[in-house]
Amino acid sequence: MRSLSLNVLGPALALLLPLAACTAGGLNPGTSDGGPGDGGAEDGAGVDASGRSCGALQTDVQQWITSHQMCQVDGDCAATTTRCGLPATCGTYLNQAGLAGLGGFLGAWDRQACGAAIKCSPCAGDLAAAGCNAGRCGAKFSCGVLRAQIEGYLAVHRSCKVDADCSAPATECGLPGVCGAFIRRDAEPGLDALLDQWNAHTCYEGQPCPDCAPPDRASCKQGTCGPL
Numbered sequence: 226m227r228s229l230s231l232n233v234l235g236p237a238l239a240l241l242l243p244l245a246a247c248t249a250g251g252l253n254p255g256t257s258d259g260g261p262g263d264g265g266a267e268d269g270a271g272v273d274a275s276g277r278s279c280g281a282l283q284t285d286v287q288q289w290i291t292s293h294q295m296c297q298v299d300g301d302c303a304a305t306t307t308r309c310g311l312p313a314t315c316g317t318y319l320n321q322a323g324l325a326g327l328g329g330f331l332g333a334w335d336r337q338a339c340g341a342a343i344k345c346s347p348c349a350g351d352l353a354a355a356g357c358n359a360g361r362c363g364a365k366f367s368c369g370v371l372r373a374q375i376e377g378y379l380a381v382h383r384s385c386k387v388d389a390d391c392s393a394p395a396t397e398c399g400l401p402g403v404c405g406a407f408i409r410r411d412a413e414p415g416l417d418a419l420l421d422q423w424n425a426h427t428c429y430e431g432q433p434c435p436d437c438a439p440p441d442r443a444s445c446k447q448g449t450c451g452p453l
Contacts, residue, residue, distance in 0.1 A: 272329035276333075280339055294361045303319060303320075304355040305327065309343050311334060318352075353370055371423055379401060382412035386448070391444060393406065399429050405437075409449040
């Protein structure tokens with residue numbers, strides 16, 4: 226009876242063994258997101274990127290970053306950089322499992338000198354402290370960080386071709402543009418989302434709030450939205 230069972234199982238085992246060999250020799254990406262607080266004991270430590278080409282590593286790193294940002298508390302998250310030529314050269318935010326696993330990709334990149342011929346611009350300052358924002362790792366929330374994001378958003382969404390491309394919505398107390406910010410009309414939804422965060426975190430409290438009204442119209446002058 227026992228020999229009969231082995232005979233029956235033999236073909237199935239023959240099919241399973243090649244699959245096991247492929248799994249053992251390939252890239253181990255771990256779980257779908259690494260999960261918060263697991264320290265990378267299995268997920269991060271198991272990453273083996275040896276044999277991956279430089280081009281493949283660029284894709285691998287981007288996928289790894291995207292899939293390892295889930296968190297529950299600020300302590301689940303860390304700020305880190307990659308390498309010149311890889312995604313997030315100047316910094317990104319990962320959970321602890323993602324941070325542990327990233328080293329395997331960076332080691333493979335370094336061993337092949339993948340970035341030797343790539344010239345990267347200097348990074349602009351240090352990364353903000355890491356935090357868990359609505360379940361994803363990122364820059365730790367503060368009104369100052371949000372203000373900088375809003376200022377940057379206003380600065381880069383002013384290009385236009387005709388007057389109709391522009392609008393002048395008001396922002397909120399304590400922000401530039403509280404009496405009217407000149408931006409491209411199609412950028413208003415993105416600005417509204419940032420202002421919703423400003424209000425939700427009561428960042429306006431204690432901020433200067435002049436009594437004014439935004440202008441009725443904006444114009445496009447030399448390709449930039451501004452006042453009439």
